[in-house]
Amino acid sequence: xxxxxxxxxxxxxxxxxxxxxxxxxxxxxxxxxxxxxxxxxxxxxxxxxxxxxxxxxxxxxxxxxxxxxxxxxxxxxxxxxxxxxxxxxxxxxxxxxxxxxxxxxxxxxxxxxxxxxxxxxxxxxxxxxxxxxxxxxxxxxxxxxxxxxxxxxxxxxxxxxxxxxxxxxxxxxxxxxxxxxxxxxxxxxxxxxxxxxxxxxxxxxxxxxxxxxxxxxxx
Numbered sequence: 153x154x155x156x157x158x159x160x161x162x163x164x165x166x167x168x169x170x171x172x173x174x175x176x177x178x179x180x181x182x183x184x185x186x187x188x189x190x191x192x193x194x195x196x197x198x199x200x201x202x203x204x205x206x207x208x209x210x211x212x213x214x215x216x217x218x219x220x221x222x223x224x225x226x227x228x229x230x231x232x233x234x235x236x237x238x239x240x241x242x243x244x245x246x247x248x249x250x251x252x253x254x255x256x257x258x259x260x261x262x263x264x265x266x267x268x269x270x271x272x273x274x275x276x277x278x279x280x281x282x283x284x285x286x287x288x289x290x291x292x293x294x295x296x297x298x299x300x301x302x303x304x305x306x307x308x309x310x311x312x313x314x315x316x317x318x319x320x321x322x323x324x325x326x327x328x329x330x331x332x333x334x335x336x337x338x339x340x341x342x343x344x345x346x347x348x349x350x351x352x353x354x355x356x357x358x359x360x361x362x363x364x365x366x367x368x369x370x371x
Contacts, residue, residue, distance in 0.1 A: 160222035166215030250290040259291035262371040267358035277344035289327035297364040
């Protein structure tokens, strides 16, 4: 079935590299993006193109092409199978790792899609913020961590919203082993010294950072 072993091995190596770069761990972005940031390489090019996305696409195309060329038969089926594995393997591998080996905050998953925040003024100087976040501890031991709210501002004059929750507040969460919990965070926020602020706001897909024992993850 394999007519060129060297080409086949090279194709498998490239596809494994794609899976590795696409791992959504330990942060909300891919491991490839984390590595680029750590060595000072910009993750976005002019025009908004993502560097790691381009690299992954190139490696995937080359890897699948080499795989097809290395086989004598069933090239089409193997190509589709390889693409399916590359697409689904990263999430599955992270799930297996968190269920079987991870400890502390590495075993914590956060459902970003269900993260919501609501803000409204209660008087002229006070904002009331209420956020609901869903966490799951995949390990068998209890985990204790601190939550910090994060947000990406597209424009320099964008007003802060979710990060208002961080003002003079510290949010601690404790999850027992194998526990899933939706945690509600509430805060009365003094905005009297802010030049400008929102009067009302809703946020979904909230970004956060969790920290424990000197380690942190952006989720």
